[in-house]
Amino acid sequence: MSSRDVILGRVRRALADVPEDEAPYEAAVRRGYHRRHGRRTTAETVDLLAENLADYRALVHRTDTAGLPGLLARLLAERGSTSVLVPSGLPSGWLADQPAEQVPDAAGDTPHRLDRVDSVVTGCAVAIAETGTLVLDGAPDQGRRRITLVPDHHICVVRVPDQVVSSVPEALDRLDPSRPLTWISGPSATSDIELDRVEGVHGPRTLEVVLTREG
Amino acid sequence: MTGTFVGMPAFPSAARKALSNETLRGNLRYATHTIRAKRAGAVSELDDWAALREAGREIKDQALRHLDRYLLQMEEAVTAAGGVVHWAADADEANRIVTGLVKATGESDVVKVKSMATQEIGLNEALEAEGIHAYETDLAELIVQLGKDRPSHILVPAIHRNRGEIRDIFTREMSEWGRPAPEGLSDTPAQLAEAARLHLREKFLRAKVGISGANFMVAETGTLVVFESEGNGRMCLTLPETLISVVGIEKLVPTWRDMEVFLQTLPRSSTAERMNPYTSMWTGTRDDDGPRTFHLVLLDNGRTDTLADRVGRQALRCIRCSACLNVCPVYERAGGHAYGSVYPGPIGAILSPQLRGTASEIDASLPYASSLCGACYEVCPVAIDIPEVLVHLRERVVEGGPVVRQGAKVTLRPARGHAAERAAMRAARWAFSHPGALRAGQRLASGARRLTPRTLPGPGRAWTATRDLPALPPEPFREWWRRTRQQEAGRPAPADRGEDQQ
Ligand code: SF4
Numbered sequence A: 001m002s003s004r005d006v007i008l009g010r011v012r013r014a015l016a017d018v019p020e021d022e023a024p025y026e027a028a029v030r031r032g033y034h035r036r037h038g039r040r041t042t043a044e045t046v047d048l049l050a051e052n053l054a055d056y057r058a059l060v061h062r063t064d065t066a067g068l069p070g071l072l073a074r075l076l077a078e079r080g081s082t083s084v085l086v087p088s089g090l091p092s093g094w095l096a097d098q099p100a101e102q103v104p105d106a107a108g109d110t111p112h113r114l115d116r117v118d119s120v121v122t123g124c125a126v127a128i129a130e131t132g133t134l135v136l137d138g139a140p141d142q143g144r145r146r147i148t149l150v151p152d153h154h155i156c157v158v159r160v161p162d163q164v165v166s167s168v169p170e171a172l173d174r175l176d177p178s179r180p181l182t183w184i185s186g187p188s189a190t191s192d193i194e195l196d197r198v199e200g201v202h203g204p205r206t207l208e209v210v211l212t213r214e215g
Numbered sequence B: 001m002t003g004t005f006v007g008m009p010a011f012p013s014a015a016r017k018a019l020s021n022e023t024l025r026g027n028l029r030y031a032t033h034t035i036r037a038k039r040a041g042a043v044s045e046l047d048d049w050a051a052l053r054e055a056g057r058e059i060k061d062q063a064l065r066h067l068d069r070y071l072l073q074m075e076e077a078v079t080a081a082g083g084v085v086h087w088a089a090d091a092d093e094a095n096r097i098v099t100g101l102v103k104a105t106g107e108s109d110v111v112k113v114k115s116m117a118t119q120e121i122g123l124n125e126a127l128e129a130e131g132i133h134a135y136e137t138d139l140a141e142l143i144v145q146l147g148k149d150r151p152s153h154i155l156v157p158a159i160h161r162n163r164g165e166i167r168d169i170f171t172r173e174m175s176e177w178g179r180p181a182p183e184g185l186s187d188t189p190a191q192l193a194e195a196a197r198l199h200l201r202e203k204f205l206r207a208k209v210g211i212s213g214a215n216f217m218v219a220e221t222g223t224l225v226v227f228e229s230e231g232n233g234r235m236c237l238t239l240p241e242t243l244i245s246v247v248g249i250e251k252l253v254p255t256w257r258d259m260e261v262f263l264q265t266l267p268r269s270s271t272a273e274r275m276n277p278y279t280s281m282w283t284g285t286r287d288d289d290g291p292r293t294f295h296l297v298l299l300d301n302g303r304t305d306t307l308a309d310r311v312g313r314q315a316l317r318c319i320r321c322s323a324c325l326n327v328c329p330v331y332e333r334a335g336g337h338a339y340g341s342v343y344p345g346p347i348g349a350i351l352s353p354q355l356r357g358t359a360s361e362i363d364a365s366l367p368y369a370s371s372l373c374g375a376c377y378e379v380c381p382v383a384i385d386i387p388e389v390l391v392h393l394r395e396r397v398v399e400g401g402p403v404v405r406q407g408a409k410v411t412l413r414p415a416r417g418h419a420a421e422r423a424a425m426r427a428a429r430w431a432f433s434h435p436g437a438l439r440a441g442q443r444l445a446s447g448a449r450r451l452t453p454r455t456l457p458g459p460g461r462a463w464t465a466t467r468d469l470p471a472l473p474p475e476p477f478r479e480w481w482r483r484t485r486q487q488e489a490g491r492p493a494p495a496d497r498g499e500d501q502q
Helices: A004-015 A042-055 A068-079 A111-115 A168-174 B011-019 B024-045 B049-065 B069-080 B091-105 B116-120 B123-129 B139-146 B163-176 B187-208 B231-240 B257-270 B303-307 B312-317 B325-327 B331-332 B343-356 B361-368 B375-379 B387-401 B418-432 B433-440 B446-451 B462-463 B477-489
Strands: A059-064 A083-086 A100-104 A119-122 A126-128 A134-135 A152-159 A181-184 A206-213 B082-087 B107-113 B133-136 B209-212 B216-218 B223-228 B242-248 B278-283 B293-299 B402-405 B408-412 B499-501
Touching: A004 B069, A004 B303, A004 B312, A004 B402, A042 A059, A042 A152, A042 A206, A059 B462, A068 A119, A068 A152, A068 A206, A083 B242, A111 B187, A119 B216, A126 A168, A134 A152, A134 A168, A168 B257, B011 B331, B011 B361, B024 B123, B024 B331, B049 B069, B049 B257, B069 B082, B069 B107, B069 B293, B082 B091, B091 B123, B091 B209, B091 B242, B091 B293, B107 B187, B107 B231, B116 B242, B123 B133, B133 B139, B139 B163, B139 B187, B163 B187, B187 B231, B209 B231, B216 B257, B223 B231, B223 B257, B293 B433, B303 B312, B303 B343, B303 B402, B312 B343, B312 B387, B325 B343, B325 B375, B343 B361, B343 B375, B343 B387, B361 B387, B375 B387, B387 B402
Parallel strands: A059 A206, A083 A100, A083 A119, A119 A152, A152 A206, B082 B293, B107 B133, B107 B209, B209 B242, B242 B293
Antiparallel strands: A126 A134, A134 A181, A181 B278, B216 B223, B223 B278, B402 B408, B408 B499
């Protein structure tokens, strides 16, 4: 007998007490919790996102579509970045003003090559105000999971208010589980040494978020 | 389950030893109190916490009550998404499968994400025996591995180490494993973290095989979910060409929507954050993004036996947040090592004896490693009634009775006569002779007070019928300790206790 059959057989014997006609899953789980916490206007939701991002030590900036290229150029320059990773679908105008070398996200790149790039700029799929979380789903403006991991500096552009939701349940509604998803709340951090929080162990040590108003 | 530490004394004696270690107690008290206070704050932000907790309990119960169906659904979804599913009935089989998969890649180094399931089965040792080096990449696990030590906490495995000890371990050991610690390394957390970053990065960048566990598996979609903070998880899950995930069969949730509950309750209960820095979710393999080969090893190793116990099966709801450790007065003083298993604290006291059986002295004593104060139940985000299971398991130990071991019904013999009483009483006396433990441990919720034992269950009842359990000791701990140790010096070991095959 295969271990698959052994395990399934043990499970079924263990559950002999469970009635065949037990209430179906949908009825058995009561979802009395909130879809979101509190009432907020759209502007307040964006403010809460900014506040919670900053609380987790992301650096938050605000601009509009016209101001975005200039702001990105300034952030990369302040950081002294000489090279920046660019996902294939990043809107072409975003990096128009900045002089650093642009490295396209390429499937054949080795991790060592990624390690030599200073910064990465991406969009995002959805941002969650209540938790200060950005979710990336690998869409063309976000690229492969590793490009937001290996470089030490990540700038993530969030279009407000379209890409902002209040809560975790609202975010899940928008996401496709068949895509690889990365949830990011602040820069990499550890509290393993006497519970002192230290930013940046393996992921980017600096996370900058640009909230961009469309128009 | 191979997680019993070799030569591990039963809980009371291990705890007594831990109590005499001032550094350990200091580190532990600071850590557990800090996390505990922060957690209360994070939880109070959500006014629907009770409803989230209830939903979490019901979701996990539903998954467990129809586990066969959800396992098959998971298998189908992962396979359809390009992954390969393996089934492992016990630790040896899981280790054989993983070792074989690594060998097939031709690699002799693997990077690992912190995973309790792989610790439970002793995977690193099994790989080492076949000439494969497994590198732990979580900072705390790295500290533990370099220090040739054992984890002592679910969330912060090196909680028992302070910064000076960590600096010494890094300076002494890092060069043995790869890039040495920087010259003149100080003991500031920032410098220590930087040393770990440099040491591990060279391993991440050339790793071809990654090994992980998972916090959740979603049956409906075949998705695996890993919560972490440092990014070492993302490194191991996305850079290698081959990813092998070893996951206990109880980690299933039925639907994608269920994650909305645990994404809210797990971070707040464990690290006391609104959200942990990184969560990765993946479904099978993906062209050009992440590993090209993905193996999922579904692990039983005592879980189906636990499922067969109608009272004890609720332990399988555990999402390993570690909140129960941080509120436990016994854990705070005894430390994680005293539990003699990879699952320490209150959850370890009910999970380990169920996964492994109660044949060994340490496993038989674990249900007594508690003052039954109920604080663990109050904080548990999936409402596991740990005191209820503890009392149930105490009865099992002293009265014996039917249990399932490796899928077969067996009858556990009651621990014989004086041996049972002694094993039970030594453990109970330990908990009850520590005024601090007892004081901190008075169960606050009035409805649960009945669980504070006035008498012992099972055969121990005869003993307590004629006398009360020891009250707060009139003598200082140190004198008590000297006195009872002398008394015990000449005693024979408790009689072994066994299981009869039916
Ligand atoms: S038993 Fe509950 S509180 Fe303890 S680790 Fe598991 S889920 Fe968390």
